[in-house]
Amino acid sequence: MHQQLSRNFSILLLIASCFISGILSAQTRCLSHELHLKKMAEDANYHKNFEKENIRNFLSEISATSMIDTTVTIPVVVHVLYNTSKQNVSDEEIQSQIDVLNEDFAAHNASSLDVPTDWINLITDSKIRFKLAQRDPSGNNSNGVIRVSSAISEFQIFDPAIYSTALGGSDAWPRSKYLNIWVCQLEGNALGYANFPGSNASQDGIVINYKAFGRNGNANPPYNLGRTCTHEIGHWLILSHIWGDDNNDCSASDFPITQQAIDDTPNQEGPTFRCKRFPELDNCSTTPPGIMYMNFMDYTDDKCMMFYTPGQIFRMRTTLNGIRDSLKISNGHVLPNLYISDVAIDSVLNPVKITSTMCLDPVVRILNNGTSTITDVSIIYGLQSGLQKTFQWSGTLLPGASTQVTLPTLGVNAGTQVMEFRLIESDDVLVNNYISSGFKVNNASVSNCSGGNLIAYPNPVTSQQGICIKSQNKQSQLSWVSVYNALGQLLSEKRMMINPGDGIPIDLTNYRGGVYFVNVEGDLYSESVRFIYIPSETTTEGPENCN
Ligand SMILES: [Zn+2]
Known part of the structure:
Protein backbone atom coordinates (compact mmCIF):
# COMPACT_ATOMS: atom_id res chain seq x y z
CA MET A 1 0.00 0.00 0.00
CA ILE A 242 -10.12 26.46 -6.90
CA TRP A 243 -9.96 23.78 -9.60
CA GLY A 244 -8.93 21.13 -7.05
CA ASP A 245 -5.45 20.42 -8.50
CA ASP A 246 -6.80 17.38 -10.31
CA ASN A 247 -4.93 17.64 -13.62
CA ASN A 248 -7.70 19.51 -15.42
CA ASP A 249 -10.20 16.83 -14.51
CA CYS A 250 -13.69 17.55 -13.22
CA SER A 251 -13.36 14.90 -10.53
CA ALA A 252 -12.15 16.97 -7.58
CA SER A 253 -13.23 20.27 -6.11
CA ASP A 254 -11.13 22.53 -3.97
CA PHE A 255 -12.63 20.94 -0.84
CA PRO A 256 -11.29 17.40 -1.07
CA ILE A 257 -10.02 17.05 2.47
CA THR A 258 -13.10 17.29 4.62
CA GLN A 259 -16.76 16.69 4.17
CA GLN A 260 -17.57 19.32 6.77
CA ALA A 261 -16.60 22.39 4.81
CA ILE A 262 -19.19 24.13 2.70
CA ASP A 263 -18.36 23.63 -0.94
CA ASP A 264 -19.56 26.91 -2.42
CA THR A 265 -17.13 27.16 -5.32
CA PRO A 266 -18.12 25.72 -8.71
CA ASN A 267 -16.26 22.76 -10.09
CA GLN A 268 -13.51 23.99 -12.40
CA GLU A 269 -11.31 22.28 -14.94
CA GLY A 270 -8.00 24.06 -14.55
CA PRO A 271 -6.41 27.41 -13.77
CA THR A 272 -7.60 30.64 -15.36
CA PHE A 273 -5.03 33.13 -16.62
CA ARG A 274 -5.25 36.87 -17.39
CA CYS A 275 -8.67 38.46 -16.86
CA LYS A 276 -11.98 37.05 -18.06
CA ARG A 277 -15.41 38.37 -18.85
CA PHE A 278 -18.33 36.90 -16.92
CA PRO A 279 -19.64 34.28 -17.41
CA GLU A 280 -16.70 32.02 -18.20
CA LEU A 281 -17.64 28.39 -18.89
CA ASP A 282 -15.48 25.28 -19.05
CA ASN A 283 -15.88 21.52 -19.31
CA CYS A 284 -16.68 21.24 -15.59
CA SER A 285 -19.11 24.17 -15.36
CA THR A 286 -20.87 24.29 -18.68
CA THR A 287 -23.71 26.67 -17.85
CA PRO A 288 -23.78 30.14 -16.27
CA PRO A 289 -22.65 31.35 -13.83
CA GLY A 290 -19.78 29.05 -14.85
CA ILE A 291 -16.42 29.08 -13.10
CA MET A 292 -15.41 31.46 -10.32
CA TYR A 293 -12.29 32.76 -12.06
CA MET A 294 -12.19 35.86 -9.85
CA ASN A 295 -11.56 33.80 -6.70
CA PHE A 296 -8.29 34.51 -4.86
CA MET A 297 -7.32 30.84 -5.32
CA ASP A 298 -7.35 30.95 -9.11
CA TYR A 299 -4.45 32.21 -11.30
CA THR A 300 -6.00 35.35 -12.79
CA ASP A 301 -4.15 38.67 -12.83
CA ASP A 302 -3.99 40.58 -9.56
CA LYS A 303 -6.54 43.20 -10.59
CA CYS A 304 -9.09 40.51 -11.45
CA MET A 305 -8.85 38.62 -8.16
CA MET A 306 -11.72 39.55 -5.90
CA PHE A 307 -12.79 37.34 -3.00
CA SER A 330 0.54 35.23 19.95
CA ASN A 331 1.72 38.59 21.26
CA GLY A 332 4.19 38.97 18.39
CA HIS A 333 2.39 42.03 17.08
CA VAL A 334 2.29 43.81 20.44
CA LEU A 335 4.97 46.33 21.37
CA PRO A 336 7.19 45.01 24.17
CA ASN A 337 8.08 48.43 25.50
CA LEU A 338 6.49 51.76 24.87
CA TYR A 339 8.51 54.49 23.23
CA ILE A 340 8.26 58.04 24.47
CA SER A 341 7.17 59.45 21.13
CA ASP A 342 5.31 57.12 18.81
CA VAL A 343 2.29 58.22 16.85
CA ALA A 344 0.92 55.63 14.44
CA ILE A 345 -1.52 55.80 11.58
CA ASP A 346 -3.30 52.50 11.87
CA SER A 347 -6.36 52.48 9.65
CA VAL A 348 -8.10 54.18 6.76
CA LEU A 349 -11.84 54.69 7.21
CA ASN A 350 -12.36 56.61 3.98
CA PRO A 351 -11.83 55.91 1.16
CA VAL A 352 -12.28 52.15 1.32
CA LYS A 353 -13.70 49.90 -1.34
CA ILE A 354 -15.97 52.32 -3.20
CA THR A 355 -17.13 55.88 -3.38
CA SER A 356 -19.47 57.65 -5.76
CA THR A 357 -17.85 61.04 -5.38
CA MET A 358 -14.73 62.45 -6.95
CA CYS A 359 -14.59 64.91 -4.08
CA LEU A 360 -13.25 62.88 -1.18
CA ASP A 361 -12.91 63.75 2.48
CA PRO A 362 -10.38 61.12 3.57
CA VAL A 363 -10.63 59.83 7.14
CA VAL A 364 -7.82 58.04 8.97
CA ARG A 365 -7.28 56.90 12.52
CA ILE A 366 -4.17 57.97 14.39
CA LEU A 367 -3.02 56.27 17.55
CA ASN A 368 -0.69 57.39 20.31
CA ASN A 369 1.50 54.35 20.95
CA GLY A 370 3.99 56.33 23.02
CA THR A 371 4.14 57.42 26.64
CA SER A 372 3.88 61.17 26.07
CA THR A 373 0.80 63.21 25.12
CA ILE A 374 0.67 64.23 21.47
CA THR A 375 -0.69 67.65 20.52
CA ASP A 376 0.03 67.97 16.81
CA VAL A 377 0.59 65.67 13.87
CA SER A 378 1.30 66.46 10.22
CA ILE A 379 -0.25 64.14 7.67
CA ILE A 380 0.77 64.09 4.00
CA TYR A 381 -1.82 62.39 1.84
CA GLY A 382 -2.86 62.00 -1.74
CA LEU A 383 -3.09 59.60 -4.62
CA GLN A 384 -0.11 57.39 -5.30
CA SER A 385 2.24 59.36 -7.56
CA GLY A 386 -0.32 62.18 -7.69
CA LEU A 387 -0.93 65.46 -5.90
CA GLN A 388 0.03 65.27 -2.23
CA LYS A 389 -1.54 67.52 0.39
CA THR A 390 -0.42 68.31 3.91
CA PHE A 391 -2.72 68.62 6.88
CA GLN A 392 -1.76 69.71 10.35
CA TRP A 393 -3.86 68.05 13.03
CA SER A 394 -3.83 69.54 16.49
CA GLY A 395 -5.56 68.42 19.64
CA THR A 396 -4.83 66.29 22.67
CA LEU A 397 -4.05 62.63 22.19
CA LEU A 398 -3.23 60.91 25.46
CA PRO A 399 -0.99 57.81 25.59
CA GLY A 400 -2.92 54.82 24.28
CA ALA A 401 -5.69 56.97 22.81
CA SER A 402 -6.74 57.11 19.18
CA THR A 403 -8.76 59.57 17.17
CA GLN A 404 -10.28 59.87 13.73
CA VAL A 405 -8.94 62.65 11.56
CA THR A 406 -11.01 63.95 8.67
CA LEU A 407 -8.67 65.43 6.09
CA PRO A 408 -9.43 68.32 3.75
CA THR A 409 -11.15 67.38 0.52
CA LEU A 410 -9.12 65.90 -2.29
CA GLY A 411 -10.24 65.63 -5.89
CA VAL A 412 -9.77 62.20 -7.42
CA ASN A 413 -10.40 60.62 -10.79
CA ALA A 414 -12.84 57.85 -11.66
CA GLY A 415 -11.59 54.26 -11.57
CA THR A 416 -9.47 52.12 -9.26
CA GLN A 417 -6.64 53.80 -7.40
CA VAL A 418 -4.60 53.93 -4.22
CA MET A 419 -4.53 56.71 -1.66
CA GLU A 420 -1.50 57.04 0.61
CA PHE A 421 -1.17 58.62 4.05
CA ARG A 422 2.08 59.42 5.78
CA LEU A 423 2.90 61.00 9.13
CA ILE A 424 5.83 63.35 8.81
CA GLU A 425 6.71 63.45 12.50
CA SER A 426 10.15 62.00 13.11
CA ASP A 427 9.07 59.95 16.11
CA ASP A 428 10.81 56.92 17.58
CA VAL A 429 9.02 54.33 15.45
CA LEU A 430 8.88 55.05 11.73
CA VAL A 431 7.41 51.79 10.50
CA ASN A 432 3.86 52.64 11.59
CA ASN A 433 3.82 56.09 10.00
CA TYR A 434 2.45 55.02 6.62
CA ILE A 435 -0.70 53.36 5.35
CA SER A 436 -2.48 53.10 2.02
CA SER A 437 -5.94 52.15 0.81
CA GLY A 438 -7.06 50.81 -2.54
CA PHE A 439 -10.49 51.97 -3.65
CA LYS A 440 -12.68 52.64 -6.63
CA VAL A 441 -14.70 55.64 -7.76
CA ASN A 442 -17.87 54.34 -9.40
CA ASN A 443 -20.64 56.27 -11.13
CA ALA A 444 -19.43 59.52 -9.67
CA SER A 445 -22.34 61.81 -8.85
CA VAL A 446 -20.09 64.62 -7.63
CA SER A 447 -17.31 65.42 -10.03
CA ASN A 448 -16.67 69.16 -9.75
CA CYS A 449 -13.90 68.66 -7.26
CA SER A 450 -11.39 67.24 -9.71
CA GLY A 451 -8.87 69.92 -10.46
CA GLY A 452 -10.34 72.12 -7.72
CA ASN A 453 -7.02 72.74 -6.09
CA LEU A 454 -6.08 75.74 -4.09
CA ILE A 455 -2.95 77.61 -5.08
CA ALA A 456 -1.01 80.28 -3.18
CA TYR A 457 1.21 82.86 -4.90
CA PRO A 458 3.87 84.05 -4.70
CA ASN A 459 5.07 81.14 -2.59
CA PRO A 460 7.33 81.59 -0.66
CA VAL A 461 6.13 85.12 0.01
CA THR A 462 8.44 87.84 1.30
CA SER A 463 6.16 90.90 1.54
CA GLN A 464 4.04 91.60 4.59
CA GLN A 465 1.44 93.08 2.28
CA GLY A 466 0.43 89.54 1.72
CA ILE A 467 -0.11 86.51 -0.40
CA CYS A 468 -2.88 85.60 -2.82
CA ILE A 469 -4.79 82.36 -2.87
CA LYS A 470 -6.98 81.18 -5.68
CA SER A 471 -9.29 78.22 -6.03
CA GLN A 472 -9.59 76.52 -9.38
CA ASN A 473 -13.08 75.23 -8.65
CA LYS A 474 -15.79 75.86 -11.20
CA GLN A 475 -18.57 76.85 -8.80
CA SER A 476 -19.16 79.79 -6.48
CA GLN A 477 -19.54 79.00 -2.83
CA LEU A 478 -19.88 80.82 0.47
CA SER A 479 -16.73 79.88 2.34
CA TRP A 480 -14.80 80.23 5.55
CA VAL A 481 -11.25 81.32 4.73
CA SER A 482 -9.01 80.45 7.68
CA VAL A 483 -5.28 80.78 8.28
CA TYR A 484 -3.43 78.38 10.61
CA ASN A 485 0.15 78.30 11.76
CA ALA A 486 2.34 75.18 11.66
CA LEU A 487 1.02 74.13 15.08
CA GLY A 488 -2.51 74.16 13.76
CA GLN A 489 -3.52 77.27 15.72
CA LEU A 490 -6.18 79.41 14.07
CA LEU A 491 -4.84 82.92 13.36
CA SER A 492 -7.58 84.50 11.31
CA GLU A 493 -10.92 83.62 9.84
CA LYS A 494 -13.37 85.35 7.55
CA ARG A 495 -16.53 84.35 5.72
CA MET A 496 -16.88 85.33 2.09
CA MET A 497 -18.29 84.33 -1.28
CA ILE A 498 -15.65 82.85 -3.54
CA ASN A 499 -16.36 82.91 -7.26
CA PRO A 500 -14.44 80.96 -9.92
CA GLY A 501 -11.16 82.70 -10.68
CA ASP A 502 -11.26 84.99 -7.63
CA GLY A 503 -7.88 85.77 -6.13
CA ILE A 504 -8.12 86.32 -2.38
CA PRO A 505 -5.49 88.45 -0.62
CA ILE A 506 -4.27 87.40 2.81
CA ASP A 507 -2.72 90.22 4.84
CA LEU A 508 0.50 89.17 6.61
CA THR A 509 1.16 92.40 8.51
CA ASN A 510 1.12 90.83 11.97
CA TYR A 511 2.69 87.50 10.99
CA ARG A 512 6.16 86.23 11.75
CA GLY A 513 8.19 84.21 9.29
CA GLY A 514 7.21 80.55 9.10
CA VAL A 515 4.96 77.93 7.57
CA TYR A 516 1.22 78.61 7.36
CA PHE A 517 -1.86 76.94 5.97
CA VAL A 518 -4.89 78.54 4.38
CA ASN A 519 -8.07 76.51 4.52
CA VAL A 520 -11.11 77.28 2.37
CA GLU A 521 -14.20 75.47 3.54
CA GLY A 522 -17.68 75.66 2.09
CA ASP A 523 -20.57 73.36 1.33
CA LEU A 524 -19.14 72.18 -1.98
CA TYR A 525 -15.54 71.59 -1.12
CA SER A 526 -12.91 72.12 1.53
CA GLU A 527 -9.23 72.43 0.76
CA SER A 528 -5.96 73.70 2.11
CA VAL A 529 -2.76 75.12 0.80
CA ARG A 530 0.55 75.55 2.58
CA PHE A 531 2.76 78.59 2.16
CA ILE A 532 6.02 79.86 3.55
CA TYR A 533 6.49 83.43 4.74
CA ILE A 534 10.06 84.79 4.75
CA PRO A 535 9.78 88.48 5.77
CA SER A 536 12.10 90.76 3.87
CA GLU A 537 12.80 94.39 4.83
CA THR A 538 13.60 95.34 1.29
CA THR A 539 10.50 93.93 -0.33
CA THR A 540 7.50 96.13 0.10
CA GLU A 541 5.44 95.52 -2.96
CA GLY A 542 2.62 93.11 -2.41
CA PRO A 543 -0.34 91.78 -4.29
CA GLU A 544 -2.53 94.87 -4.39
CA ASN A 545 -4.80 93.09 -6.76
CA CYS A 546 -4.71 89.33 -6.69
CA ASN A 547 -6.39 89.08 -10.06
ZN1 LIG B 1 -1.49 28.48 -5.50
Missing part, protein backbone atom coordinates in the same frame (compact mmCIF):
# COMPACT_ATOMS: atom_id res chain seq x y z
CA HIS A 2 2.73 2.41 1.01
CA GLN A 3 4.83 1.45 -2.00
CA GLN A 4 1.86 2.07 -4.24
CA LEU A 5 1.39 5.49 -2.71
CA SER A 6 5.06 6.32 -3.14
CA ARG A 7 4.99 5.27 -6.75
CA ASN A 8 1.94 7.42 -7.39
CA PHE A 9 3.62 10.39 -5.79
CA SER A 10 6.81 9.76 -7.76
CA ILE A 11 4.78 9.92 -10.94
CA LEU A 12 3.06 13.08 -9.75
CA LEU A 13 6.42 14.53 -8.85
CA LEU A 14 7.70 13.73 -12.31
CA ILE A 15 4.68 15.48 -13.79
CA ALA A 16 5.27 18.41 -11.46
CA SER A 17 8.95 18.59 -12.44
CA CYS A 18 8.02 18.63 -16.12
CA PHE A 19 5.45 21.27 -15.35
CA ILE A 20 7.96 23.43 -13.53
CA SER A 21 10.70 23.17 -16.13
CA GLY A 22 8.18 23.60 -18.92
CA ILE A 23 6.83 26.95 -17.85
CA LEU A 24 9.61 28.59 -15.92
CA SER A 25 10.39 30.63 -18.96
CA ALA A 26 7.10 32.44 -18.45
CA GLN A 27 5.89 33.70 -15.09
CA THR A 28 4.67 30.92 -12.84
CA ARG A 29 1.80 32.01 -10.64
CA CYS A 30 2.15 29.52 -7.82
CA LEU A 31 4.09 26.36 -7.04
CA SER A 32 2.47 25.38 -3.74
CA HIS A 33 0.84 22.25 -5.08
CA GLU A 34 4.08 21.15 -6.73
CA LEU A 35 5.91 21.70 -3.43
CA HIS A 36 3.24 19.65 -1.67
CA LEU A 37 3.71 16.76 -4.11
CA LYS A 38 7.47 16.93 -3.76
CA LYS A 39 7.26 16.77 0.04
CA MET A 40 4.72 13.96 -0.05
CA ALA A 41 7.17 11.96 -2.13
CA GLU A 42 10.39 12.84 -0.33
CA ASP A 43 9.53 13.70 3.26
CA ALA A 44 8.11 10.82 5.30
CA ASN A 45 7.22 13.08 8.23
CA TYR A 46 5.34 15.51 6.05
CA HIS A 47 3.54 12.65 4.36
CA LYS A 48 2.52 11.26 7.71
CA ASN A 49 1.50 14.64 9.11
CA PHE A 50 -0.44 15.68 6.08
CA GLU A 51 -2.18 12.38 5.58
CA LYS A 52 -3.01 11.69 9.17
CA GLU A 53 -3.70 13.60 12.31
CA ASN A 54 -2.65 17.06 11.24
CA ILE A 55 -5.03 17.51 8.37
CA ARG A 56 -7.88 15.13 7.85
CA ASN A 57 -8.53 14.38 11.51
CA PHE A 58 -8.18 17.84 12.89
CA LEU A 59 -10.40 19.31 10.21
CA SER A 60 -13.26 16.97 10.93
CA GLU A 61 -12.79 17.27 14.69
CA ILE A 62 -12.54 21.01 14.80
CA SER A 63 -15.40 21.58 12.47
CA ALA A 64 -17.62 19.75 14.93
CA THR A 65 -16.71 22.15 17.73
CA SER A 66 -17.80 25.73 17.95
CA MET A 67 -15.80 28.28 16.01
CA ILE A 68 -14.92 31.37 17.99
CA ASP A 69 -16.01 34.23 15.79
CA THR A 70 -13.57 36.87 16.97
CA THR A 71 -11.07 38.67 14.80
CA VAL A 72 -7.66 37.00 14.70
CA THR A 73 -4.59 39.17 14.08
CA ILE A 74 -1.62 37.21 12.77
CA PRO A 75 1.85 38.62 13.52
CA VAL A 76 3.96 38.66 10.36
CA VAL A 77 7.73 38.64 9.94
CA VAL A 78 9.06 39.49 6.48
CA HIS A 79 12.53 38.18 5.58
CA VAL A 80 13.92 40.29 2.73
CA LEU A 81 16.76 38.40 1.00
CA TYR A 82 18.49 40.78 -1.37
CA ASN A 83 21.46 40.77 -3.67
CA THR A 84 20.68 44.04 -5.43
CA SER A 85 19.21 47.26 -4.05
CA LYS A 86 16.07 46.68 -6.09
CA GLN A 87 15.50 43.34 -4.37
CA ASN A 88 15.73 45.13 -1.01
CA VAL A 89 12.07 46.12 -0.96
CA SER A 90 11.28 49.18 1.14
CA ASP A 91 9.43 49.30 4.44
CA GLU A 92 6.62 51.14 2.66
CA GLU A 93 6.30 48.41 0.07
CA ILE A 94 6.14 45.83 2.85
CA GLN A 95 3.45 47.84 4.64
CA SER A 96 1.51 48.16 1.37
CA GLN A 97 1.45 44.34 1.21
CA ILE A 98 0.07 44.17 4.75
CA ASP A 99 -2.55 46.77 3.74
CA VAL A 100 -3.59 44.63 0.75
CA LEU A 101 -3.91 41.54 2.95
CA ASN A 102 -6.11 43.40 5.42
CA GLU A 103 -8.31 44.77 2.64
CA ASP A 104 -8.64 41.39 0.93
CA PHE A 105 -9.31 39.38 4.08
CA ALA A 106 -11.85 42.01 5.28
CA ALA A 107 -13.53 42.09 1.84
CA HIS A 108 -12.79 45.81 1.78
CA ASN A 109 -10.89 45.50 -1.49
CA ALA A 110 -12.19 47.63 -4.34
CA SER A 111 -12.14 44.70 -6.77
CA SER A 112 -14.80 42.87 -4.71
CA LEU A 113 -17.30 45.32 -6.21
CA ASP A 114 -16.88 43.56 -9.53
CA VAL A 115 -18.00 40.16 -8.23
CA PRO A 116 -20.91 39.06 -10.44
CA THR A 117 -24.34 39.36 -8.82
CA ASP A 118 -24.71 35.54 -8.81
CA TRP A 119 -22.01 35.39 -6.12
CA ILE A 120 -22.26 38.78 -4.47
CA ASN A 121 -23.90 37.30 -1.37
CA LEU A 122 -20.82 35.16 -0.83
CA ILE A 123 -18.60 38.17 -0.08
CA THR A 124 -17.66 37.90 3.59
CA ASP A 125 -15.24 39.42 6.07
CA SER A 126 -12.94 36.56 7.13
CA LYS A 127 -12.10 38.35 10.41
CA ILE A 128 -8.49 37.42 9.79
CA ARG A 129 -6.04 40.31 9.94
CA PHE A 130 -2.27 40.76 9.62
CA LYS A 131 0.20 43.01 11.37
CA LEU A 132 3.97 43.28 11.18
CA ALA A 133 5.62 41.85 14.27
CA GLN A 134 6.56 44.41 16.89
CA ARG A 135 8.62 42.06 19.02
CA ASP A 136 11.07 39.34 18.05
CA PRO A 137 11.01 35.79 19.47
CA SER A 138 13.19 36.96 22.40
CA GLY A 139 10.76 39.74 23.27
CA ASN A 140 12.90 42.59 21.93
CA ASN A 141 11.55 45.45 19.84
CA SER A 142 11.26 44.69 16.17
CA ASN A 143 9.67 46.22 13.12
CA GLY A 144 8.85 42.77 11.77
CA VAL A 145 11.34 43.02 8.91
CA ILE A 146 14.60 41.05 8.64
CA ARG A 147 16.96 42.21 5.90
CA VAL A 148 19.66 39.84 4.71
CA SER A 149 22.29 40.91 2.20
CA SER A 150 22.79 37.62 0.39
CA ALA A 151 25.46 36.39 -2.02
CA ILE A 152 22.67 34.57 -3.85
CA SER A 153 21.25 36.75 -6.62
CA GLU A 154 18.51 34.29 -7.54
CA PHE A 155 17.16 31.47 -5.40
CA GLN A 156 16.20 28.20 -7.01
CA ILE A 157 12.64 26.98 -6.68
CA PHE A 158 12.21 25.25 -3.30
CA ASP A 159 15.81 26.13 -2.39
CA PRO A 160 16.35 25.19 1.30
CA ALA A 161 18.87 28.06 1.51
CA ILE A 162 15.95 30.49 1.57
CA TYR A 163 15.10 29.35 5.10
CA SER A 164 18.69 29.30 6.41
CA THR A 165 20.77 32.25 7.60
CA ALA A 166 23.91 30.08 7.31
CA LEU A 167 23.20 29.36 3.65
CA GLY A 168 22.42 32.93 2.55
CA GLY A 169 18.76 33.07 3.54
CA SER A 170 17.08 33.80 6.85
CA ASP A 171 16.07 31.46 9.67
CA ALA A 172 12.35 31.19 10.36
CA TRP A 173 10.85 32.71 13.46
CA PRO A 174 8.70 30.27 15.49
CA ARG A 175 5.62 29.38 13.47
CA SER A 176 3.66 29.09 16.68
CA LYS A 177 3.80 32.89 16.97
CA TYR A 178 4.45 34.28 13.48
CA LEU A 179 3.65 33.93 9.82
CA ASN A 180 7.04 33.88 8.06
CA ILE A 181 7.19 35.50 4.62
CA TRP A 182 10.42 35.28 2.65
CA VAL A 183 10.81 37.82 -0.17
CA CYS A 184 13.52 37.22 -2.75
CA GLN A 185 14.32 36.79 -6.42
CA LEU A 186 13.06 33.36 -7.50
CA GLU A 187 14.40 31.37 -10.42
CA GLY A 188 12.46 31.72 -13.63
CA ASN A 189 10.34 34.52 -12.21
CA ALA A 190 8.11 32.13 -10.27
CA LEU A 191 5.81 34.32 -8.22
CA GLY A 192 5.62 32.28 -5.04
CA TYR A 193 4.65 29.24 -3.05
CA ALA A 194 3.43 28.27 0.40
CA ASN A 195 4.23 25.45 2.78
CA PHE A 196 1.10 23.67 3.93
CA PRO A 197 0.76 22.69 7.61
CA GLY A 198 2.68 19.51 8.29
CA SER A 199 5.88 21.08 6.99
CA ASN A 200 9.11 21.18 8.94
CA ALA A 201 8.95 24.11 11.39
CA SER A 202 12.12 25.63 9.95
CA GLN A 203 10.45 25.98 6.54
CA ASP A 204 6.91 26.87 7.52
CA GLY A 205 5.64 29.98 5.80
CA ILE A 206 5.44 31.43 2.32
CA VAL A 207 7.97 32.55 -0.28
CA ILE A 208 7.19 35.44 -2.61
CA ASN A 209 9.17 36.81 -5.54
CA TYR A 210 10.06 40.42 -4.76
CA LYS A 211 8.64 41.40 -8.16
CA ALA A 212 5.19 40.26 -7.02
CA PHE A 213 5.37 41.60 -3.47
CA GLY A 214 3.49 44.68 -2.31
CA ARG A 215 1.19 47.01 -4.14
CA ASN A 216 2.78 48.88 -7.04
CA GLY A 217 6.31 49.97 -5.99
CA ASN A 218 8.84 47.55 -7.49
CA ALA A 219 6.24 44.91 -8.30
CA ASN A 220 5.69 44.19 -11.97
CA PRO A 221 2.26 44.23 -13.64
CA PRO A 222 0.05 42.27 -13.83
CA TYR A 223 1.17 40.90 -10.44
CA ASN A 224 1.66 44.27 -8.76
CA LEU A 225 -1.37 44.49 -6.47
CA GLY A 226 -0.19 42.15 -3.74
CA ARG A 227 -2.50 39.25 -4.58
CA THR A 228 0.26 36.63 -4.81
CA CYS A 229 0.59 36.97 -1.04
CA THR A 230 -3.20 36.83 -0.52
CA HIS A 231 -3.28 33.61 -2.59
CA GLU A 232 -0.30 31.96 -0.85
CA ILE A 233 -1.67 32.68 2.62
CA GLY A 234 -4.78 30.82 1.46
CA HIS A 235 -2.58 27.74 0.91
CA TRP A 236 -0.78 28.29 4.21
CA LEU A 237 -4.23 28.08 5.85
CA ILE A 238 -5.00 24.88 3.86
CA LEU A 239 -6.88 26.17 0.85
CA SER A 240 -6.44 24.30 -2.41
CA HIS A 241 -6.57 25.86 -5.83
CA TYR A 308 -12.82 34.26 -0.80
CA THR A 309 -16.07 32.38 -0.35
CA PRO A 310 -17.58 31.55 3.07
CA GLY A 311 -16.53 27.91 2.52
CA GLN A 312 -12.93 28.95 2.00
CA ILE A 313 -13.08 31.29 4.99
CA PHE A 314 -14.53 28.46 7.08
CA ARG A 315 -11.56 26.32 6.06
CA MET A 316 -9.01 29.03 6.93
CA ARG A 317 -10.62 29.82 10.28
CA THR A 318 -10.77 26.11 11.02
CA THR A 319 -7.02 25.97 10.49
CA LEU A 320 -6.65 28.87 12.93
CA ASN A 321 -8.74 26.93 15.43
CA GLY A 322 -6.74 23.77 14.79
CA ILE A 323 -3.19 23.23 13.69
CA ARG A 324 -2.32 26.94 13.70
CA ASP A 325 -4.32 27.89 16.79
CA SER A 326 -1.32 29.16 18.77
CA LEU A 327 -1.28 32.22 16.48
CA LYS A 328 -4.52 33.39 18.04
CA ILE A 329 -2.79 34.07 21.35
